[in-house]
Amino acid sequence: MAAPSSTLVFKVHRREPELVRPAKPTPYEVKLLSDIDDQQGLRFHIPVVQFYKHAPSIRGKDDPVAVIRRALSETLVPYYPFAGRLREGPNRKLMVECTAEGVLFVEADADVRLTEFGDQLQPPFACMKELLFDVPGSNAVLHSPLLLIQVTRLKCGSFIFALRLSHCMSDAPGLVQFMSAIGEIARGSHAPSIPPVWERYFLSTRSPPRVTHTHREYGQQATIDENNTLTTMPHNFDSMAQISFFFGCSQLSALRRHAPPHLRQSYSRFEILASCLWKCRTVSLRPDPKETMRMICLVSMRGKFSDPPLPIGYYGNTFAFAVAEAPAGELCRNPLGYALDLVRKAKGEVTEEYMKSVADLMALTGRPDFLKTRWTYLVSDVTRAGFETVDFGWGSPVYGGPAEPDVGPVPGLANFCIPCKNKEGEDGIVLAISLPTQAMERFVKELESMLKSPPNETKTFTHVMSAL
Template identity: 30%
Template sequence: MEVKLKSSLMIKPAETTWKGCLSLSEWDQIGFINHIPTTYFYRLSPTTPFDDSMSNTLKESLSRALVPFYPLAGRLRRIDGGRLVLDCNAIGVQFIEAESKTKLEEFGDFYSSSSEILGQLSPSVDYTSPIDEQPLFLVKLTRFSCGSISLGTTISHVIVDGLSASHFITEWARLARGEPLLKMPFLDRKALRAGDPPSRLSTPHLDRSDFHHPPLLIGHSCSVDERKKKCSGALLKLSQEHVAKLKIMANEGRNMNSKPYTRYEILAGFIWRCACKARKLEDEQPTTLGICADSRKRMRTMLPAEYFGNASFIVTATSNAGELLSKPLGFAVSKVREAIGKVTEEYVWSAIDYLKSQSDLTKFQDFNGLWSCKGPYFGNPNVVVMSWMTLPVYGLDFGWGKEIYMDPGTHEHFDGESSILSNPDGDGSLLVKMDLHVEHMESFKEHFYNDIR
């Protein structure tokens, strides 16, 4: 598929916004220091194809959305110790327009579309450029010959987590439809003590294993070789029947005084086991599962749901491959619950204090780069499982109807990364986006379906 670039411009806030340097929280500055892509596909009638007025509506509404969400129009800047601050300078976000002679029907059911094709419809970030030149939000609007379009977006994970990203894009769509904002963003990052020194108050003992680098393959001293291997991605569907069977498998032998395991706990443990099998890890091989925990509802003084920043972070569960695979699924799932259960308000403040006391945050930052061993690596023999199940990622209507398909970045592949999504069909099934080294993907698919009994 050929995609021809037509134009590229910066969209600035429609009104004057606050300018200055904004401190970022510790959660903003660790973990994945990259952008998170999604692409939406819209089918328009040949008699009323997408036209310039619709494009102008997108740009104008985006400009207005950047007034309350003005941090996205700024740029990151590095300071000492690998730390980052946000320069709110209103430089703007990048809006790219392209066209293709392809027709929407040629994508088929989308699930089988090649990642290379889907990747052409998503805006790319030049990570070789200085970080203070990289836009924090990029849009790529591609018009197809049939009159339909795709709208690819990518947003900086330093500035937002999944819930905040969904909040912004949803409000942008409301403005494009001619409706007022529904929920203003909560921009005060002091809620997570951004820019404050470490607390002088004593904090409970912190399990620092969550901040240790995940284990390497036995016999390896660095992750560079694993990072360089070619990866592939798959979007796998679990029917409602599959999910029900996994629930039974996971809860066998569970202490009946405890709550049944959640879908996320079950799927995360199951994916972890399948990855270990596909990689044929040695029994004594340590392996870590990265688990996404949201602190918004785990604080006694809850963060507002509209908190605009990273309130989610990674906690870890660790085992040996042999123990993980020789025991029932419930063992892996119990490890997931144990890791999530330690995230209390005391844990959050203790973890923030620990990170504030570090002279250099670089060792906690993952740029998904191929050139460095500095940051944490959740590829082989590890995995990280994100949950998109409760994110409002479907039904994005900019005024010409809801999307017919949302692609959760299946063109970007980083070994061991996985996301769980609900199926937009609403039939109780789930979708699992999985990235693995090419050599392990087919085996993973076999275990993913054949191990459900």
């Protein structure tokens, strides 16, 4: 068996980072982000990684670095805001100055073969520092490149495409739209099949702004001090451990059996997983039974707007943070159906009017962060974003998606549901849970108990543990 990526050691030779600019002149202008884009909770960079096999029958002796660099430059012509820089105006309003300065690009070679990364490619990838070089000074929100891309050739002819995006610019489907455009041009197209649409005013504050919903996702903990700086309560966890869990058909079926019989097939995979993880996490943390536990689900509204409809090709952020709340004691004591009902109800509250209310709240309250307390847990589903379909000319990736299973800068607060295959080739979902070490032991025990359904049939799951 090949060594897993968590223990793989290899050398990478990188050329000096360069700025790839649009292939043709582009407009100089200042473009406002939406009031969904520029909230505090999205002001960070998010990494993605794609692993591609050597395919000589498809591309012959083509160099993936040269192909992708050229395609990137041409794609930045219609997507020219990505070549600009973020600025901040009054009331912390973010905007893109379209300067055509370009995106950071790193060319690299590694003395390792794709097979040495193991037969089960899934995050966390301990080697990400080698595959996505953190160019000094490049990870600020303001005045920094909005994209950092590294293409690494491997000894076997395979390659790895890694990217870091300023989350204020796009959500996962918006990023996949951009990456797919690079892929189309790399494969010979003269323009993207879906023209990009900026029009961020679709999700900007109304005049006058009016908050029409209760937004528990932002709570009361966010304040703006006299220096116009956002402050929030600390997450406040001690030493952490991380385990990656793979949920295939058998594991999801076992969890689904804990739902009310007449509703079992009506719940989505995401609702089943989010509710299960919320319950198991609460049991593992042992909070006061009266403590309010919060589950935040990212709900995308892409394709669901009607007044007016969001244009095809829009690549900004289009999701809201839906919140389910419950006393810890009730969440632990009740069957899974209790959490499922709360999660489904919270998701159902996110409507077109809800999104407009969020945009107005951002403008009125200084763009607060979503709740970050030790009793808050967030799950983002990227199983349908399309990372696994991005093709630069060498076919689909053997793994494509988030490079880190945790969302944002705080370990343990949030997770991605990531589409993945296990070592047997079975399709499923992988999540990497981060918890204090002792709580992790209780979490595994609780999850194993839920997976033992029916009683005489144990449903095991794949997990890999690593220290944070």
